[in-house]
């Protein structure tokens with residue numbers, strides 16, 4: 001059975017660890033959207049790996065990793081990642097495939113990202129300034145350059161020349177020369193060539209051979225370009241639909257969907273966050289959860305678990321189960337709040353509002369739960385959790401409308417509870433969800 005694993009909140013939910021944990025059951029791990037703004041952190045035997053573009057499945061030698069057409073690729077960032085992996089003894093050659101339809105991030109996209117964000121002033125989005133938004137803009141405007149275009153130097157030259165000329169007009173005093181850009185691309189193309197594939201064909205072939213695929217999402221549901229808190233979103237489809245458009249597979253190919261959610265909430269960048277905690281309480285979560293961006297180092301905004309947001313994620317993505325992460329971060333809190341609804345003026349909302357202005361005006365409706373003093377960190381059996389922690393999880397499940405099949409209690413691969421009664425990992429496969 002193929003499985004999609006995606007973020008059920010505002011990203012940074014710990015998808016990297018969950019994907020890494022489930023990967024032994026799969027032959028292929030496929031990324032379907034985003035760029036190197038994503039940053040999955042995985043610890044294996046004490047070594048820290050930060051993976052931005054290459055699926056974290058690369059840490060398992062039997063796995064082939066796929067970068068789909070829905071991803072935007074910065075060749076320099078990709079090569080840097082490949083080299084870093086090689087330095088740590090992980091060889092990618094023969095184990096990586098990049099869609100010929102994936103769009104490229106070029107040097108002028110990075111410049112534009114910085115410029116446009118600076119011009120937004122108070123209305124900035126909080127982008128990571130890596131050129132990802134402008135690369136997706138070019139894709140939609142039908143002037144983008146795709147990985148497959150690197151095989152056609154004449155066409156490539158014409159498109160780059162047009163794009164650089166347009167950019168020079170847009171940025172005052174800019175005199176970027178298109179020639180070095182083309183030269184660099186042609187060099188990059190040489191290195192990329194052995195990895196370039198028709199990913200849709202490759203995935204269908206794998207499915208015919210009965211080789212299971214894990215579809216790996218980046219960012220999270222509430223950062224999705226359509227279903228997120230627009231305009232404070234990423235430029236791609238982080239929700240389940242992105243699997244189909246970003247890889248060229250049918251919805252029927254997706255066997256089950258795992259949503260990764262923290263036992264609380266975080267968000268990076270701008271935009272409303274109804275359960276945000278300020279002052280000491282927010283700082284407490286930030287410090288004990290080490291809530292600083294793995295790519296940018298930016299402090300994340302922290303708040304209580306928002307069941308309205310997760311319910312929305314359940315609806316949009318058809319989540320079968322949750323993987324609940326970072327339970328241990330709540331250790332030692334006397335009282336924990338769960339947001340079950342929003343109060344918006346005189347109305348109580350139980351559905352996540354479409355309008356970001358309305359969301360910003362919402363106050364969370366909280367339900368208090370007692371905390372626990374005994375540490376949950378590193379606990380690997382559900383029964384070994386303090387009773388208050390088990391109650392907290394049970395209540396989260398009730399108000400979120402989905403069971404938590406996996407509970408993560410630390411950053412190491414093995415600091416994890418897999419609840420056999422909900423989902424079984426056995427004989428190299430996953431059972432209990434839909435098969």
Ligand code: GDP
Nearest residue numbers: 012013014015016039040041326408409410411
């Ligand atoms: P991702 O982009 O969704 O993979 O999330 P990040 O990698 O940005 O953030 C997750 C961070 O939390 C990483 O540093 C993980 O090692 C860490 N992490 C994941 N699960 C747990 C957990 O259960 N407890 C703790 N304390 N840390 C965790």
